Amino acid sequence: MTLRVGIVGATGYTALEVARLLLAHPEAELVAATSRAEDGKSIAEIHPSLAGRCDVPIETLDPAALAKKCDVVMSCLPHGASAETCKQLIEHGVRVVDFSADFRLSSQATYEKWYGVQHPWPERIGKTVYGLPEFFADQIRDADLVANPGCYPTSAILPLSPLIAKQMIEANDIIVDSKSGVSGAGRSAKIGTLYCEVNESIAAYGVGSHRHQPEMADLVHRIGGQEISLVFTPHLTPMDRGILSTIYVRPRGGTAKQVMECWREQYADCPFVTPVDHLPATKHVAGTNHVQMTARDAGDRIVLVCAIDNLTKGASGAAIQNMNVMFGLPQTTGL
Known part of the structure; x- marks a missing residue:
């Protein structure tokens, strides 16, 4: 049917x-x-x-x-x-x-x-079940209502949650620096997203006040079992679509290699999340429901880099993935 x-x-x-x-x-x-x-x-x-x-x-x-x-x-x-x-x-x-x-x-x-x-x-x-099948598929299957994730939060929750759950990073010292394409601001006409305002420019916005910050903290706490404190700064970039989040964390004795091992174990059965050795870019995932993540040692910190398409895995692709789970289809159907 x-x-x-x-x-x-x-x-x-x-x-x-x-x-x-x-x-x-x-x-x-x-x-x-x-x-x-x-x-x-x-x-x-x-x-x-x-x-x-x-x-x-x-x-x-x-x-x-x-x-x-x-x-x-x-x-x-x-x-x-x-x-x-x-x-x-x-x-x-x-x-x-x-x-x-x-x-x-x-x-x-x-x-x-x-x-x-x-x-x-x-x-x-x-x-209400949160629509991230990578963690909540069992609850999504029988749900009458699924809360589709925010785009920025998806790019932070997926890298951070397994590391918090295994206590591999400090929970109170996390910086999330994200860049998004203009489609993330919606289709309504706004001065700040006009071509002449956005082209050949990059700008921070919502500093310390963006509504996706509590969503990130809430879900990482829900999944990882530990409250976290983070600073989130989004930026608007002159491209149609895509999010690149660069996340600065302080390790608890581990290395970037161990972070990658943790991710590979966590997401081994998740068809859309791929830890990669190269540095991800938004072009690598454009128009797809895929997530690419990597980690690098950087002095006393580890830098996590995550790329998604804000309209697909950050919104509509995630919704189709959730629909598939709700009706017993493979997550990848149509994606």
């Missing part, structure tokens, strides 16, 4: 990436898409790269009607708005992968502090 997939909030880059990936998925098909602003158009009109390949009409969201059409819905709405929609969809019996941050964190207080809104479904905070 072909899985029937719907998208809520179909105008953004993550929705486009979901649609693109579903075109190549042998067991799933995009059957419905919604948008408040683009009702009456087709998804190919909103995303011209889909012309001739996908003509799904854009409709106004009706949770009950959408649930009848779909086996799973990808909610690509922003935080706050997504939680209420997810609640309605689940009440109507459809499973949901949520792209927002609404269900990623363990604490309602932490969510409301960093996101500045009252959570519309607080009962699910801390009780």
Whole structure:
């Protein structure tokens, strides 16, 4: 049976990436898409790269009607708005992968502090499985709601968690320095992401205040079993897509070689995570769901380098991977 997939909030880059990936998925098909602003158009009109390949009409969201059409819905709405929609969809019996941050964190207080809104479904905070199959596949299989990971957090959680779990690095001295392509800022027009602002430039933003920092700390703690303290600084770079995170850690007597051994053991059965001997670059993983990581000794620190595609493993590819797990398919199906 072909899985029937719907998208809520179909105008953004993550929705486009979901649609693109579903075109190549042998067991799933995009059957419905919604948008408040683009009702009456087709998804190919909103995303011209889909012309001739996908003509799904854009409709106004009706949770009950959408649930009848779909086996799973990808909610690509922003935080706050997504939680209420997810609640309605689940009440109507459809499973949901949520792209927002609404269900990623363990604490309602932490969510409301960093996101500045009252959570519309607080009962699910801390009780929703985090969509990283590398660690939570057993819980994802039976979940009605999966919190799809943030892009920056994916590039930090995967390298750091096994090292914290095995107490190979100091937990209170971690620096995460990340560079992202402009698609990570979304498709809406903003002065800071205009071509003339971004081209031939690189800029830090959200210093000390980026909302992905508590997600990194929370999940590494959840997986590794130890609270951590980290400094996270994101940068905007003049490229379409990709994230490169350079992470500075202080070892507890180990070496980069031992870090690589730890990763190879941890991710031996994970098809998308590859420890590599070369220095990863965003081009190495562009358009794929793959993660490349390496480690280097650097004086009294070890430097971890992780490359992902922010739209694929950092968003829509992870959602397809989660969908595959939810419906008993191999994780790599369509990816």
